[in-house]
Amino acid sequence: MTPLRALGIAIAVSGAVFLYFGLNASDAPLEQASEALTGSYSNHTLWYIAGGLGAMIAGISLALPTRR
Template sequence: MSLLRALGLILAAGGGVFLPLGLKASEAPVEQLSEALTGRYADHTLWYIAGGLGAMIAGVCLALSPKQ
């Protein structure tokens, strides 16, 4: 297994941990109230969701890239 493929799998796994954490945090009652009043989620929730999704996409791209 190449180093890029291993790094891609690690990134995808890390994103797979943070994305559900962010989605679960967005369903919390305080977060729902904050979103209803301000129209957006708290910064940490957005970072979990965006970071998890970005890490998953980058990890899959690295893992599936052709060998170098």
């Protein structure tokens, strides 16, 4: 396994963890009440979800084999 592939896997796993925490935070009662009043999630929750998705996409693209 190349170091770049290992780095990609590590980034994808950390992105999955951030996505999990973001989705878990969006189900919290206070977040649900805030979303009901304002119509959107808090910035903290959105950063977790967006950052997790971005890290997963970047990590998977690094971990995939490249053509030579």
